[in-house]
Amino acid sequence: MGTVFRKTYTKPIPALSEIFTRKGERFARWRDGKGKKRTAPLTAGRDGLDRIVLTVGTYTAKYRDVQAVIREVATGCRDEVAARSILAQLQRQSELVKSNVISVGEDAIAGHQATKLADHFAAYMMHQKAKELNATRIANTESRLNRIARDCGLVRLSDLTPTALERWLLERQQEDMSAGTRNAYREAWIGFGNWCVTTNRLQTNPMASLPKANVKADCRRKRRAMTEEELTRLLDATRRRPVLDAMTIRRGPNKGKAIAKISNESKRRLELLGRERSLIYKTYLLTGLRKSELASITAGQVHIGEPMSYLDLAAADEKNREGSQLPLRHDLAVELDEWIGEKRQSLSGDATIAISCQQSADLSADTPLFNIPTGILRILNRDLELANIPKVDERGRTIDIHALRHTFGTHLSKAGVAPRTAQAAMRHSSIDLTMNVYTDPKLLDVQGALERLPELALGVEQAPHKNVTKATGTDDTRSSLAPVLAPDPDNWCKPLSVVGNSDASSSDVQNEKKPKKPAVSQAFPMSGRLDLNQRPLRPERSALPS
Numbered sequence: 001m002g003t004v005f006r007k008t009y010t011k012p013i014p015a016l017s018e019i020f021t022r023k024g025e026r027f028a029r030w031r032d033g034k035g036k037k038r039t040a041p042l043t044a045g046r047d048g049l050d051r052i053v054l055t056v057g058t059y060t061a062k063y064r065d066v067q068a069v070i071r072e073v074a075t076g077c078r079d080e081v082a083a084r085s086i087l088a089q090l091q092r093q094s095e096l097v098k099s100n101v102i103s104v105g106e107d108a109i110a111g112h113q114a115t116k117l118a119d120h121f122a123a124y125m126m127h128q129k130a131k132e133l134n135a136t137r138i139a140n141t142e143s144r145l146n147r148i149a150r151d152c153g154l155v156r157l158s159d160l161t162p163t164a165l166e167r168w169l170l171e172r173q174q175e176d177m178s179a180g181t182r183n184a185y186r187e188a189w190i191g192f193g194n195w196c197v198t199t200n201r202l203q204t205n206p207m208a209s210l211p212k213a214n215v216k217a218d219c220r221r222k223r224r225a226m227t228e229e230e231l232t233r234l235l236d237a238t239r240r241r242p243v244l245d246a247m248t249i250r251r252g253p254n255k256g257k258a259i260a261k262i263s264n265e266s267k268r269r270l271e272l273l274g275r276e277r278s279l280i281y282k283t284y285l286l287t288g289l290r291k292s293e294l295a296s297i298t299a300g301q302v303h304i305g306e307p308m309s310y311l312d313l314a315a316a317d318e319k320n321r322e323g324s325q326l327p328l329r330h331d332l333a334v335e336l337d338e339w340i341g342e343k344r345q346s347l348s349g350d351a352t353i354a355i356s357c358q359q360s361a362d363l364s365a366d367t368p369l370f371n372i373p374t375g376i377l378r379i380l381n382r383d384l385e386l387a388n389i390p391k392v393d394e395r396g397r398t399i400d401i402h403a404l405r406h407t408f409g410t411h412l413s414k415a416g417v418a419p420r421t422a423q424a425a426m427r428h429s430s431i432d433l434t435m436n437v438y439t440d441p442k443l444l445d446v447q448g449a450l451e452r453l454p455e456l457a458l459g460v461e462q463a464p465h466k467n468v469t470k471a472t473g474t475d476d477t478r479s480s481l482a483p484v485l486a487p488d489p490d491n492w493c494k495p496l497s498v499v500g501n502s503d504a505s506s507s508d509v510q511n512e513k514k515p516k517k518p519a520v521s522q523a524f525p526m527s528g529r530l531d532l533n534q535r536p537l538r539p540e541r542s543a544l545p546s
Contacts, residue, residue: 002061002062002063002064002087002090002091003061003062003063003087004059004060004061004062004075004080004083004084004087005059005060005062006055006056006057006058006059006060007055007056007060008053008054008055008056009053009054009056010043010045010051010052010053010054011051011052011054012049012051012052013028013030013042013050013051013052014028014030014032014052015030016030016031017029017030017052018030019042019050025041026041026042026050027039027040027041027042028040028041028042028050028052040052040053040054041053057078058074058075058076058077058078058083059075059077059078059079059080059083060072060073060074060075060083061073061074061075061083061086061087061090063087063090063091063094064094065094071090073086073090073114075087076114086114114156114157114158115156115157116155116156117149117154117155117156117157117159120157120192120196120201121142121145121146121149121192123199124145124192124195125138125141125142127195128141132316132321133321134319134321140184140188141188141191141192144184144185144188144189145188145189145192147185148165148168148185148189151168152164152165152167152168157196157201157202160193160202160206160207161206162206162207162209162210165186165189165207165210166210166211169182169185169186169210169213172185173213178218178220179213179214179215179217179218179219180213180215180218180219180220182213183212183213183215186207186210186212186213189207189210190205190207190208190210192207193205193206193207193208194208221398221400222395222396222397222398223397223398223399223400223402223403223406224393224395224397224398224399224403224406224440224442225403225406225407225409225410225411225439225440225442225443226389226399226403226404226407227443228411230387230389231285231407233387233388233389234281234383234384234387234389235278235281235282236278236387237383237384237386237387238274238277238278238281238383238387239271239274239275239277239278240274240386241274241382241383241386242270242271242273242274242277243262243267243270243271243274244386246259246262246266246267246270247259247262272342275339276339276370276371277379277383279335279336279339279370280294280370280372280376281380281404282332282335283332283336283370284401284404284405284408285404285407285408286328286329286332286408287311287326287328287332287408288326288405288408288409288425288426288427289311289313289326289405290319290402290405291372291376291401291402292317293313293317293318293319294369294370294372295368295370295372296313296314296317297311297313297368297369297370298365298366298367298368298369299340299343299364299365299366299367299368299369300364300365300366301313301314301365301369302336302337302340302369304328304333304336304337308327308328309327309328309330309333310325310326310327310328311325311326311328312325313325313326318427319427320427320429324427336369339369340369343367376401377400377401380399380400380401384399405426405438406438406440407440408425408426408438409422409426409434409438409439410438410439410440410443410444411443412425412426413435413439413444414443414444414445419431419434419435422434422435426438
């Protein structure tokens, strides 16, 4: 037989309590926060001090389940009759499992329905932490779950219905919430529903049918890639701006006027600051790192040398949590090497001694490579203004820190990098993301590509083919911004020769010289594919007499 009861718990004796004895039992009397007089018996705590004994206001059901294990389930009822009704339901479920009417899994699902959502959310957050997800992502997920539960009045797991969430998302759409933000709320609840199914809290995910908003039709932040000429101006302006700002009055009636002079020490410090910021932008542009990823790179994660210089990005700091080794182009590797050497010199206090970044131990391996300020977007906006580069173009697309990653992907395609190689350089899970989202078609030379198509004359003799050298992905001139990311040399293969039309047996097969394998820095213009439009081989003459 089961029973219902109200649990008891102890608390320290409130301040200004009166201790008295009644019928041999000790009590405490005090006034609560509302001024109401309260009385409770006393008991000895583990530390030997007196504590008051209080009773929970709701009933708890106690019974034996199908496995003869004693279970205690909070009913949430203050009325004993209602609590006994819930106890009867629990006992009936146990009997249904014993008689094989329902399975153990279905019984477990039914037992979770009355549990408050807050308890399920807490367990779900522990699950995400166990998966070692990003702390910001976990906090955002918890915030989105709690907001919808609060706005929709969802208290228990049994309250979850797709209708309530659809109504909430529609109201947010009417309030002009972006499609991307609404999809983030949708994904948080779908992920929670999937976890509930996996842990036998729900039989099916009621949120799986929630419609997804069209992000392409409601894109609030459209980024654009920058041209090489704009990038050159940006890096130059970034290097010069700290000194120019220091020598210009920025407030008051004399705003815009030049200051006569600044100290040599201040000028040297500002020049170093400008160089660091321009090197930050260049690293973004030639590695495709995200803002937080570059901020996590330390001096010990920069490896300069043979056969390849690279940045060692830790798995904990990467978005996909896999970890990567990012190749460095030679000029960037040299500049990073010099930058680390200068940081070591500044720590040693002797700027006249040339210290190689491979030889000095003055700089800790945990020292950040760059000091990336929190307001770097504001700094970029001022650099763009000095470089006379519009932040928003005629199509409403903007430039921010992440647009530098878009620029990296676009110039990879413009330089003729194979799509699969560009995907690896961008560290994308989908090649569609690399080619469609992170490639700006405005910078691609589509006209040059069309010029390479064969000329098709109408009614006149076909003109000789023009030698066009400039085309997207087909010219031998590579962008100076594209890093050296060649395909695997094992995938290289020599092209097949085409047999001539001569009838002489001696010319049916032409000898070829085996081409040399291309160097890593010269691999982009060459293709590893076989000629798909070869002319068929002529049949060899028989050696038998006719």
